[in-house]
Amino acid sequence: MSPYLEAISIYPIKSLDKIDVNLARILESGALEHDRExxxxxxxxxxxxxxxxxxxxxxxxxxxxxxxxxxxxxxxxxxxxxxxxxxxxxxxxxxxxxxxxxxxxxxxNTITGFPDDLNAKGPTVVSTATLEEVASWFPNMSVDEMRLRMRANIEIGGVPAFWEDQLFTEAGKYVHFQIGEVLFEGVNPCQRCVVPSRDSQTGKVTTHFQKVFVAKRKDSLPSWTTSTRFNHFYKLSVNTNIPASEAGKILHQGDEVKILSVSQSNVRIAD
Structure with a gap:
């Protein structure tokens, strides 16, 4: 099966609950419309x-x-x-x-929303298989609960765990990939904060979450991952930019995902 866009989630109010949608429009800034607006x-x-x-x-x-x-x-x-x-x-x-x-x-903010990474204002990307694998590291953790903890925008299906690690490379270079008709730049692995260590619905801390995560992530690092981007292993999902040329295009659930090339960034990203 080829990689495809399995799910799209937007978070209209930063830190509050998500909405699952079938399609999402790209803003000039590279953000998804209404995400963290x-x-x-x-x-x-x-x-x-x-x-x-x-x-x-x-x-x-x-x-x-x-x-x-x-x-x-x-x-x-x-x-x-x-x-x-x-x-x-x-x-x-x-x-x-x-x-x-x-x-x-x-x-x-209807232009850029309120992204965590000001150098990567596009949607965050993870694969379904990654969420399944990481959930398996913790007793009684459901895949949906891990999904709620990681709060990614785009979920890729039809791929193995950590496939999305191919969407970033060495610092200063970008992986160009395409979802449907929309061009992306993969920037870096997303550094996680305290939030994934807590139950998404109660806030209760999962004992030793970060310690277990770091050990398992290190042991599970695939051969295709650029290991130099891991000064520590508390990282999951990929931060992206979307060129201003893609503004107005629509992501659709089910769109094909293709990796295109690796290069220095040579397209203007909207401020």
Missing amino acids: FALFDEQGHFVNAKRNAKIHLLRSTFDPNLKTLSLHIQGTDQKAIFHLHDQQPSLEAWLSDYFGFPVKLMQ
Whole structure:
């Protein structure tokens, strides 16, 4: 079976729940439309995210089909609320501020969203087989739970575990690959943070998660992986850029995935 785009996920509000979609439009910045379009900030201008505040794991979020209305539910309680993202923003911010215990602001960026890696603003890529393999390292860990912990945008099917390690190479060079009609640059393996070590729904820490992950990742490194990109082994999935020339193109679930070439980056990436 040839590599193909098995699943697409977007995260309308950074650090909150995902939406699975059948297609996604490419923005000029290289981001997927609506992915991390909103983010929560504290008074100091810092992200309110799971890296800084484990309470966010208990916050379930759903959206209407047009991504205009947000429903929130504090897991394990009967506390629920529905807000229009624009018309009721002050009320939404007040509700979130009460939940977190400090003032919270909701910000929007429709151009780039709020990516973690400012040098790789495109979607993150992982394979289904990788998620299955990594889940197997931890007792009673489901593949879907590992998927929720890793929070990738694009999932590749029809390939072996860690196939996506072929989508990056030495520092300063880029792997050019194509999904459907969209051209990508694979930049680097994604360095993981504290978030994958916690249960995605409860925030409870998985004992020795990082220690086990690092040992298993090192032992499982395929022959095709550029090992010089691993100053440590707490890395999984691939950060990407998408050239500005691809703006407006559509990724479709089921699209073929092809690796094209390796080169210095010679295309302009939108700021």
